[in-house]
Amino acid sequence: MGSTTLVFGASGQLGQCLQHVAKERHLSSLVFLPEDQANILNVAALQAVFAQYQPGYVINCAAYTAVDKAEDEVEIARKVNRDGAENLARLCSEYGATFIHISTDFVFAGTGNTPLLETDEAAPISVYGLTKLEGEQVIPAHTSQYFILRTSWLYSEYAGNFVKTMLRFGREREELKVIWDQAGTPTYAIDLAGCILTIIESQSQQYGIYHYSNEGLTSWYDFAVAIFELSNTPVRTLPIRTAEYPTKATRPAYSVMDKTKAKTQLGVAIPHWRDSLKVCLSRLEA
Ligand SMILES: NC(=O)C1=CN([C@@H]2O[C@H](COP(=O)(O)OP(=O)(O)OC[C@H]3O[C@@H](n4cnc5c(N)ncnc54)[C@H](OP(=O)(O)O)[C@@H]3O)[C@@H](O)[C@H]2O)C=CC1
Numbered sequence: 001m002g003s004t005t006l007v008f009g010a011s012g013q014l015g016q017c018l019q020h021v022a023k024e025r026h027l028s029s030l031v032f033l034p035e036d037q038a039n040i041l042n043v044a045a046l047q048a049v050f051a052q053y054q055p056g057y058v059i060n061c062a063a064y065t066a067v068d069k070a071e072d073e074v075e076i077a078r079k080v081n082r083d084g085a086e087n088l089a090r091l092c093s094e095y096g097a098t099f100i101h102i103s104t105d106f107v108f109a110g111t112g113n114t115p116l117l118e119t120d121e122a123a124p125i126s127v128y129g130l131t132k133l134e135g136e137q138v139i140p141a142h143t144s145q146y147f148i149l150r151t152s153w154l155y156s157e158y159a160g161n162f163v164k165t166m167l168r169f170g171r172e173r174e175e176l177k178v179i180w181d182q183a184g185t186p187t188y189a190i191d192l193a194g195c196i197l198t199i200i201e202s203q204s205q206q207y208g209i210y211h212y213s214n215e216g217l218t219s220w221y222d223f224a225v226a227i228f229e230l231s232n233t234p235v236r237t238l239p240i241r242t243a244e245y246p247t248k249a250t251r252p253a254y255s256v257m258d259k260t261k262a263k264t265q266l267g268v269a270i271p272h273w274r275d276s277l278k279v280c281l282s283r284l285e286a
């Protein structure tokens, strides 16, 4: 097994967070591959990259993440989220590399009201969620050496995300309406990147599916209120129901995930969402 870690989808939000945390931890064995250098749908290009680097670990940050657009672009969403994952899993198996793949709380229907376990039934209600589930399901057909980390509501200083959208709207608008009847947990992508790198640094062999978000739970409305409060942004924020904010894709009403397995088997400490939000906002302000 090689000592190099290949990161696919490196210019996305999580890819950039991994670069940040790898630098902080002085890890030099990661190779960051943006889409133009390694498209996960281009099998010949992938074969060349694996042959060149002989990786010990592969992290898949590449995904089709446009939740509403996916409803009209099923084919391309499925290609990236399912076929791309399969291409990487197959090559990981061939090279004996451990595969770390990222999935989502949107694999759940969200009809319950207790924190979701890894063993709970996945029943996606959107094309994005469905294609991400298909990606999860195809991996074990190729390799048993995998970690699938389901995360939720990712934000950070990097790329586009809810926190940055709210800060922009806060500057541009006097009033905002935000959904309060969807409950979940925000995840600072820097914390998730730390979890991924801990798996690699500890050489964990506790393979399988894990839930990883920050601690606690909130609604998009309460998250927005916290963003405005902690960033001293004076904008009137009104709670609305999902029905008052029509979107192409349906989102789960409740997608809070139980992280006991990650904490016990991977030994990761998980900050509360509000504490991590403060860190992110202070970095955005700096
Ligand atoms: N963002 C969120 O709120 C959440 C995300 N997740 C999951 O976390 C992971 C990381 O998400 P995040 O970083 O936020 O997403 P981003 O959309 O920021 O990043 C995804 C990256 O993948 C790239 N990409 C798309 N297609 C390909 C391809 N064929 N080959 C190589 N790269 C490709 C994109 O490039 P380009 O932009 O040029 O298309 C983009 O840089 C994903 O698996 C996502 O499903 C899970 C829960 C919440």
Ligand SMILES: Cc1cn([C@H]2C[C@H](O)[C@@H](COP(=O)(O)OP(=O)(O)O[C@H]3O[C@@H](C)C(=O)[C@@H](O)[C@H]3O)O2)c(=O)[nH]c1=O
Binding pocket: 065, 066, 067, 104, 105, 106, 151, 152, 153, 154, 161, 162, 165, 176, 177, 178, 179, 182, 220, 245, 251
């Ligand atoms: C911008 C905005 C959004 N909303 C709502 C819509 C939606 O229910 C929620 C979040 O909207 P966004 O479009 O920012 O986020 P969305 O694309 O739904 O986020 C999801 O992305 C994928 C990739 C995931 O895997 C999920 O975990 C989740 O993070 O907030 C408002 O109520 N008011 C607003 O002004």
